[in-house]
Amino acid sequence: MKIINTGIAAFGMSGQVFHAPFISTDSHFKLSKIVERSKELSKVHYPDATIVRSYEEMLNDTDLELIVVNTPDSTHYEYTRMALEAGKNVIVEKPFTTTITQGEELIALAKKKGLMLSVYQNRRWDADFQTVQSIINQQLLGRLVEFESTFARYRNFIKPDTWKETGMFGGGLTYNLGSHLIDQAIQLFGMPKAIYANIGTIRTNGKVDDYFLINFIEPASTPELKVTLKASYLMREAEPRFILHGTLGSYIKYGVDKQEAALLAGEMPNQPHWGEESPEEWGLLHTELDGKEICEKYPSIPGHYAGFYENIYEHLRLNKPLKTDAKGVLDVIKVIEACYESQDKRQVISL
Numbered sequence: 001m002k003i004i005n006t007g008i009a010a011f012g013m014s015g016q017v018f019h020a021p022f023i024s025t026d027s028h029f030k031l032s033k034i035v036e037r038s039k040e041l042s043k044v045h046y047p048d049a050t051i052v053r054s055y056e057e058m059l060n061d062t063d064l065e066l067i068v069v070n071t072p073d074s075t076h077y078e079y080t081r082m083a084l085e086a087g088k089n090v091i092v093e094k095p096f097t098t099t100i101t102q103g104e105e106l107i108a109l110a111k112k113k114g115l116m117l118s119v120y121q122n123r124r125w126d127a128d129f130q131t132v133q134s135i136i137n138q139q140l141l142g143r144l145v146e147f148e149s150t151f152a153r154y155r156n157f158i159k160p161d162t163w164k165e166t167g168m169f170g171g172g173l174t175y176n177l178g179s180h181l182i183d184q185a186i187q188l189f190g191m192p193k194a195i196y197a198n199i200g201t202i203r204t205n206g207k208v209d210d211y212f213l214i215n216f217i218e219p220a221s222t223p224e225l226k227v228t229l230k231a232s233y234l235m236r237e238a239e240p241r242f243i244l245h246g247t248l249g250s251y252i253k254y255g256v257d258k259q260e261a262a263l264l265a266g267e268m269p270n271q272p273h274w275g276e277e278s279p280e281e282w283g284l285l286h287t288e289l290d291g292k293e294i295c296e297k298y299p300s301i302p303g304h305y306a307g308f309y310e311n312i313y314e315h316l317r318l319n320k321p322l323k324t325d326a327k328g329v330l331d332v333i334k335v336i337e338a339c340y341e342s343q344d345k346r347q348v349i350s351l
Contacts, residue, residue: 001028001317002317003028003030004028004030004065004066004312004316004317005030005032005063005064005066006023006029006031006032006064006065006066006067006068007033007034007035007058007061007064007066007067007068008020008023008031008033008034008035008070009035009055009058009067009068009069009070009071009079010035010070010071011034011035011036011041011042012070014070014093015042015068015070016041016042017260017263017264018070018120018122018260018263018305019068019070019091019120020034020042020045020046021269022306022309023068023309024045025268025269025270025306026306026309026310026313028309028313028317029066029309029313031046032049032050032063032064033049033050033052033058033061034046034049034050034052035051035053035055035057036051036052036053037053037054055071055079056082059082059083059086059088060086064088065088065316066088066089066090066091066116066312066316067083067088067089067090067091068090068091068092068093068120069090069091069092070093070120071093072163072170072171073098073163073170073171073175074098074170076092076093076095076097077097077098077102080097080106080117081105081106081109084106084109084110084113084115084117085109087113087115088115089115089116089117089316090115091118091119091312092118092326093119094120094121094180094183094329094332095170095175095176095179095332095333095336096119096329096330096332096333097333098170098175098333099333099337100330100333100334100337103330103333104330107326107330110326116312116315116316116322117325118312118325118326119324119326119332120308120324121179121183121308121324121329121332122305122308123180123183123184123257124183124184124187124308124324125305125307126256126257126259126303127257127258127259127275127276127277127301127303128241128242128255128256128257128283129184130301130303130304131253131283131298131299131300131301132188132242132244132251133188135251135285135298136188136244140246140248140249140251140285140287140289141244141245141246141247141248141249141250141251141287142246142247142248142249142287143246143247144222144225144244144245144246145224145225145226145245145247146225146226146228146243146244146245147188147225147226147227147228147242147243147244148227148228148229148240148242148243149181149184149185149228149229149241149242150229150230150231150239150241150243151177151181151230151231151241151256152231152232152235152239152241153231153232154233154234154236155203156203156233156234156236157203158203158205158206164208165206165207166207167207167208171208172209172210173208173209173210173211173212173233174197174199174209174336174339174340175336177231178212178214178229178231178336178339179332181229181230181231182214182229182332182335182336183332185216185219185227185229186331186332186335188221189216189219189220189221189222189225189227190219190220190221191219191220191331191334191351192216192217192218192219192220192351193218193219193220193223193350193351194217194218194338194348194349194350194351195214195217195335195339195342195349195351196214196215196217196347196348196349197212197213197214197215197338197339197340197342197343198211198212198214199211199212199339199343200343202232202234203233210232210233210234211231211233211234212229212230212231212232213228213229213230214228214229214335214339215227215229216228216229238254238255241253241254241255241256242283246287248287249285249286249287249288250285250286250287251283251284251285251286251298252284252286253282253283254283255277255281257275257303258275258276258281258303259274259275259303259305269305273302274302274304274306275302275303275304275305276300276302276303277302279297279299282297282298282299282300283297283298283300284297284298285297285298308323308324311323311324334351335351338351
């Protein structure tokens with residue numbers, strides 16, 4: 001089967017941690033080109049990849065079949081459009097775009113060109129999310145009545161020299177971490193009928209939003225379910241990552257998926273026991289099964305970010321459905337736009 005020659009548009013944190021390790025360890029892909037405008041950091045781990053000094057130079061390579069657009073948020077629309085016009089399949093980092101209109105235009109362009117357009121919603125392959133999904137599908141808690149999903153961060157200062165903190169090229173917690181929490185909630189429960197959001201900047205001298213609390217109102221699959229999504233940069237003591245309550249019991253999970261930390265530490269995803277959690281890290285399941293009360297640690301499904309790229313290969317070479325098709329992920333941007341409108345108007349926004 002023909003190798004998928006791939007280029008990465010930037011080699012910052014996203015390229016180094018979330019893309020290059022998975023492309024380079026999957027035999028169906030070849031990491032062919034990396035854009036580094038002045039440095040040569042990628043040579044240390046990927047000496048066979050060619051460094052180019054501009055995005056345009058990479059797009060001119062007729063051998064490249066797939067482009068990863070992992071540049072600042074505000075460039076996603078322009079860079080994705082350029083890649084599609086150059087005849088390349090595209091993976092674009094989350095958030096997909098900053099507006100619904102931009103997203104719709106790119107989806108239409110990809111369809112016209114007969115090209116793949118995928119959004120990197122890798123946290124669908126988090127250990128905790130996969131476990132929560134399994135618990136809900138098995139109805140281990142009975143009828144689910146409440147769902148809370150929280151990303152706790154602690155950085156009580158404004159990190160210098162990063163676009164995510166200055167707002168110059170996008171940024172803000174709602175578009176950043178919110179893209180993941182919203183996507184996961186939509187995957188579990190479908191689109192809500194309405195949104196209510198409280199978004200704010202709570203750190204001293206902050207320039208972008210660093211706190212949000214989002215309520216899904218009447219999600220499609222379970223209209224009576226109470227869904228709360230939350231993230232903050234001032235949570236030194238973390239709240240549970242997931243809280244689920246149902247008519248038969250509860251599931252509480254602390255901690256976050258281990259894959260990002262492992263990748264930041266330089267580990268590669270092809271090693272044994274990748275993404276596995278220890279029993280001490282498992283969530284607590286307190287419920288009733290077959291008339292018997294149980295209260296015990298529930299085994300976590302191993303995290304598997306490689307599953308994202310496995311699906312890309314299956315789609316491009318085996319014509320299997322694309323799990324992260326931009327058309328489906330556009331709903332995330334619709335919700336985010338409604339969240340900002342809700343904050344501005346201090347009211348519930350219908351979708």
